[in-house]
Amino acid sequence: MVTNKHVIEGAETARLRFVACEDDTMSAPLLGQAHHIDIQAPGTLFTGHPTGDVDVAVLPISPGVSRLKEHGQFVFFRAVTSAVSMDDASVQTLDAMEEVTFLGYPNGLYDQVNFLPIARRGHTATPPAVDYGGQPVFLVDASVFPGSSGSPVFLAQTGTYSIRNTGAYVGQRVMLLGVLAAVYQRTVPVLQVPTATASFVRDAIDIGIVYKARTINEAVDVALAPHGLKRSSEEPPDQVAQPSASQDPLSEQ
Amino acid sequence: MTLLETDEGLEGYEDHPDVPPAQHDDDHGADDHDRPVPSPVEAVDVAQALGTLRAPTSELCQALHLRVETLLEQLFFTTLYIETSYADGRKASGTGFVYNVHVGGG
Numbered sequence: 198m199v200t201n202k203h204v205i206e207g208a209e210t211a212r213l214r215f216v217a218c219e220d221d222t223m224s225a226p227l228l229g230q231a232h233h234i235d236i237q238a239p240g241t242l243f244t245g246h247p248t249g250d251v252d253v254a255v256l257p258i259s260p261g262v263s264r265l266k267e268h269g270q271f272v273f274f275r276a277v278t279s280a281v282s283m284d285d286a287s288v289q290t291l292d293a294m295e296e297v298t299f300l301g302y303p304n305g306l307y308d309q310v311n312f313l314p315i316a317r318r319g320h321t322a323t324p325p326a327v328d329y330g331g332q333p334v335f336l337v338d339a340s341v342f343p344g345s346s347g348s349p350v351f352l353a354q355t356g357t358y359s360i361r362n363t364g365a366y367v368g369q370r371v372m373l374l375g376v377l378a379a380v381y382q383r384t385v386p387v388l389q390v391p392t393a394t395a396s397f398v399r400d401a402i403d404i405g406i407v408y409k410a411r412t413i414n415e416a417v418d419v420a421l422a423p424h425g426l427k428r429s430s431e432e433p434p435d436q437v438a439q440p441s442a443s444q445d446p447l448s449e450q
Numbered sequence: 451m452t453l454l455e456t457d458e459g460l461e462g463y464e465d466h467p468d469v470p471p472a473q474h475d476d477d478h479g480a481d482d483h484d485r486p487v488p489s490p491v492e493a494v495d496v497a498q499a500l501g502t503l504r505a506p507t508s509e510l511c512q513a514l515h516l517r518v519e520t521l522l523e524q525l526f527f528t529t530l531y532i533e534t535s536y537a538d539g540r541k542a543s544g545t546g547f548v549y550n551v552h553v554g555g556g
Contacts, residue, residue: 200532204544208534213546215530226518226527239534258548275518275527276550298522300529301545307531314529314545347545349528355521369521377545417551429554 199413200347201378202245202254211239213258215265215272216312226273228311234261244420246412251333252378253412255420277349279428282373282410283325290360291352291372293324297337299377301348317341322404325374333409334375341380341405348377350407375407 198213205211217230236242236256243254265272283291300314307314319339323329329336337350352372359365381404384397414428421427518524530546 198530198546199549200544200546204532204542204546205534207536208542209537210535212533213530214533216527255549256546273518273527274530274548275524276548277528279549279551298525300525300547302529302531302543305543312531313526314531316526344543345545347532347547349545349547351525353522353525371521371525373549413549414551417549421553425555426553427555429552 198256198258199349199376199416200243200254200256201252201376202243203252203378204346205239205243205254208239209237211236213261214312215262215274218271218273221266221271223271223273228313231312232265232270232272234258234265236261244416246408246416247419251408251412251415253376253408253416255413255416257420277373279414281371282413283352283375284411287372288326290363291321291325292359292361293321293326295321295325295352296354297321297339297350297374298353299337299339299345299348299350301345301377303340303342303345305344319403319405321374325409328409333412334378334406335409337377337405337407338403339405340403341377341401345377345405346379350374350377373410373413375409376413377405377407379406380404381406 213234213236214231215233217227217232218225219227239256243256246253262272296318297320298316298318300316302314303317317340319337319341322336322338325335327335350373352370352374354371355369357365357367358370380401382399383402385400387396387398417428518527528547530548532544532546534542534544536542
């Protein structure tokens with residue numbers, strides 16, 4: 198699982214909630230039911246990105262999911278595969294401004310009956326190919342609120358879409374662009390009548406900061422190293438960038 | 451720039467609690483009779499406690515099924531809701547998502 202460091206740092210406990218599934222086939226979600234994993238001192242179990250100010254952390258959840266299965270608690274989810282992550286090759290297929298889709302729980306808001314997240318859309322505000330400010334980030338022009346920390350930011354195109362310097366295609370493509378982490382704010386003066394004193398509120402300016410997908414892999418590498426493991430590619434890295442109407446880029450495991 | 455935590459000034463979080471009162475682990479209401487009860491588990495490296503949540507209306511309308519077929523439908527099931535608790539009693543929430551990597555020996 199991927200999230201931000203600041204989501205779990207300092208917490209005594211963290212509860213991860215999954216939508217339930219009737220069985221272990223992951224054939225369909227059981228909306229209205231959920232299972233959860235409680236983690237004590239989550240900050241000690243997550244592996245943070247090796248660069249201190251890169252706000253990305255990862256946690257292996259297979260043990261927890263397996264333990265749920267042992268107790269007859271099946272969960273439904275779709276995993277984002279590393280093959281659809283934006284990398285040096287696939288980023289070249291993106292234009293400077295692309296529509297982005299991100300899902301999360303803004304301000305703690307979600308469908309409390311079906312346990313589904315909220316999807317929002319926006320656009321890249323800086324070219325994804327460029328490291329904004331010299332950091333592994335790009336900006337998005339979107340309504341970003343607290344609670345969205347850790348949201349996956351996708352390029353999710355269906356129907357007709359274009360690939361940079363190539364042309365228009367019909368089909369669909371998905372690419373994990375990165376992890377949403379923060380939002381820029383401005384300080385707004387508020388005039389208080391009749392005392393005429395001013396106070397200030399902080400107002401989000403709808404510019405979000407997204408850590409690029411490569412930072413996830415970098416954090417994963419750090420997590421795997423103590424176990425003598427390395428990531429291995431299971432698909433050509435540019436496969437997701439090719440137009441395809443039948444490809445299913447999301448896995449069930 | 452501010453981090454996207456929901457740990458303060460977010461009254462909506464309190465107004466919309468994640469878990470209805472009848473679903474807390476300490477609560478032993480009538481609904482518990484129908485709930486799968488996990489047997490005691492040993493502490494593991496990741497999961498120290500397991501449990502089940504049910505939405506308030508699931509008892510009445512039965513669980514709904516949704517076919518998850520299209521790309522956009524699948525995206526709704528990539529995320530996990532993360533609820534964190536702190537020593538000073540604060541609660542916050544965030545988002546996580548499942549990321550799958552293939553690994554091999556180093």
